[in-house]
Amino acid sequence: MDDIRAQSDRPASGPASRTAEVRYGLVGAGYFGMALGRGLGRLEGARITxxxxxxxxxxxxxxxxAVATASVDELCASPDVDAxxxxxxxWAHREAAVLAAQAGKPVFSEKPIALSYADCSAMVxxxxxxxxxxxxxxxxxxMNGVRLAKRLIADGTLGKVLYCRAVRTGWEDPQPSISWKKQRALSGGxxxxxxHxxxxxxxxxxxxxxVTMVGGNVAHRGxxxxxxxxxxxxTLEFGDDTFATLEYGSAFRWPEHHLLIQGTRGAVMIxxxxxxxxxxxxxxxEKHLLHRTAEEDAQRTATYAHSETSGAISYGNPTTVPPLWLTGIVEEEMAYFHGLLQGAEPEPEFAALTDGTAARxxxxxxxxxxxxxxxxxxxxVAEITG
Ligand SMILES: NC(=O)c1ccc[n+]([C@@H]2O[C@H](COP(=O)([O-])OP(=O)(O)OC[C@H]3O[C@@H](n4cnc5c(N)ncnc54)[C@H](O)[C@@H]3O)[C@@H](O)[C@H]2O)c1
Structure with missing residues (x-):
């Protein structure tokens, strides 16, 4: 399977070589906003203003x-903000994304894009x-491993993908205070x-x-x-005899986190x-890295082994530096967005991220x-999308 290795070792997308400065406004500077800001800060021609x-x-x-503004409106209208x-x-993504767009500024929005299809559509x-x-x-x-799987599908190596199974489960202990991330009205649930x-x-x-979904709150009341x-x-149905199942939750004492892709010619376990x-x-x-380096993969494995997540959620504050693997994919993601703003050609692989398809x-x-x-x-799903 040398052909697979040759493809998987293709370099990930790096910072664009262009130098035109792009000045960014950051809405939300908590754990992840600061991580995105640091990722941008390492790129040539990027500045958080x-x-x-x-x-x-x-x-x-x-x-x-950066200069602090008193409102999202003021940030979006600032002449020294390009994006x-x-x-x-x-819950707050919609307002900021719409205001930014209305001010003529390109927008990057964290996941989940919105808490309803109507809000998501309004943003796009x-x-x-x-x-x-x-x-x-x-x-x-x-993630390099996800990119590899997509290449193996695109070039026919896996054949027709019949089925995917994704599992993201863990156990949540009692919390000293309840984060917005655990409140349905604020996080979406x-x-x-x-x-992801x-x-x-x-x-x-x-x-x-x-689609179908069963379940509920079975072990975390109070x-x-x-x-x-x-x-x-x-369960998800896609037509043409193709299906997926997903399991999510924090009521699972045996934690699992994987994505299995089953094709007619081959399969990939991420x-x-x-x-x-x-x-x-x-x-x-054949084995491959999920992230950029063996060190990033090993650190991720260690994080799970030591239960540094609670019910699969990472909490942090503005000074918390995410693990190496997460810092790595944030760098790749920010490099891609920044590159597009500097005039780089969109990559077909990521088209759905910027044409509204993935968000919707x-x-x-x-x-x-x-x-x-x-x-x-x-x-x-057409009942939702009309
Ligand atoms: N892609 C990933 O892997 C990943 C990981 C973590 C978080 N996230 C996403 O990043 C976003 C932020 O999560 P976080 O972990 O940084 O949470 P956080 O609670 O650490 O930070 C959120 C920040 O937003 C601020 N805030 C509150 N209301 C606001 C408003 N109306 N406008 C602007 N800022 C406001 C808060 O003061 C806080 O500093 C969420 O959408 C989350 O889903 C993504």
């Missing part, structure tokens, strides 16, 4: 030399109407907050047409927990816990799944 965060602007002011990075809590449409770039912050697409796998599965198989569901069991990627063609097996598919399917759970029935 403005920050809006109602509580935590100080770190971005100190670390990036806007939205990393506020999930606002950017399209203003003729500015909108990029969905679906960072899992920048477990499925929306951890939308739902996005990547649809990147691979196309938007789902018919004042020490939020109000989200902790067990979500999903293991995000015992970190690595295994490609199987016939009876031949992820949120439409999440909405359809929520409806399925609420009404205890199979739902056509």
């Amino acid at each position: 403005r920050v809006y965060d109602p509580e935590h602007a100080a770190a971005a002011v100190e670390e990036f030399g 806007v990075i939205v990393a506020s809590p999930n 449409d606002a950017a399209a109407e203003a003729g500015v770039l909108f990029m969905a912050g679906h960072v899992m697409n920048f 477990h499925l929306y907050h951890h939308i 796998e739902l996005d990547v599965v649809q990147f691979i198989m196309g938007p789902a047409t018919t 004042t020490q927990f939020g109000d989200e569901d902790d067990m979500l069991l999903i 293991d995000m816990q015992q970190t690595g990627v295994t490609v199987r063609i016939g009876d031949r097996m 598919a992820a949120i439409a399917t999440a909405d359809a799944l929520s409806l399925s759970l609420a009404e205890n029935r199979k739902v056509e």
Whole structure:
């Protein structure tokens, strides 16, 4: 399987060589906003000039030399902001993205793009109407192992993909205080907050047409927990005899985190816990890194082994530096967005991130799944998208 290795060793997308400066406004400068800001800060020609965060602007002011603004409106209107990075809590993405687009500024929005298909569409449409770039912050697409799997599908090595299985489960202990990430009205709940796998599965198989979800909050009721569901069991149908199942939740004492892709000629296991990627063609097996280096993969494995996540959520604050592997994919993601703003050609592999497809598919399917759970029935995604 030398041909597979040759493809997998292709260099990941690096910083654009162009030098035109792009000045960024950062909306939300908590744990992840600061990580995105640091990722940008390492790129040639990128500068964070403005920050809006109602509580935590100080770190971005100190670390990036940004000027704090009093509102999102003011940030978007600032003449020294060329593009806007939205990393506020999930419920607040829509307002910032729409204001940025209306001010004629390209937008990068963190996941989940929005808490409803209507909000997601409003964001994507606002950017399209203003003729500015909108990029969905679906960072899992920048993992080398995910990129390898997509190449093996695109060049026919895996054959027709019949089935994907994604599992992202763990156990949540009682919390001393309840983060917005655990409150359905603020985060969207477990499925929306951890939308990565739902996005990547649809990147691979196309938007789902018919979906079901069962589950609920089975083991985390009371004042020490939020109000989200902790067990979500999903089926997706794509037509043409192709299917996916996903399991999400924080009610699983045996934690799992993987994406298995089953094609007619081969299969790929992307293991995000015992970190690595295994490609199987016939009876031949080949191992690859999931991230950029063995060190990044090893650190990810260690994080899971030591249970540094709680119910698969990482909490942090503006000074928390994410693990190496996450820093790595954020760098790749920011380099791609920044490159586009500096005039780089879009890569076909990532087109769905910038043409609204990935954002819409992820949120439409999440909405359809929520409806399925609420009404205890199979739902056509077209019921959501019209
Ligand atoms: N892609 C990933 O792997 C990943 C990882 C972590 C977080 N995220 C996403 O990044 C976003 C931020 O998450 P986080 O972990 O940094 O959370 P966080 O709680 O650490 O930070 C959120 C920040 O937003 C600020 N804020 C509150 N209301 C705001 C508003 N209306 N406008 C602007 N800022 C506001 C808060 O003061 C806080 O500093 C979320 O959308 C989350 O889903 C993505």
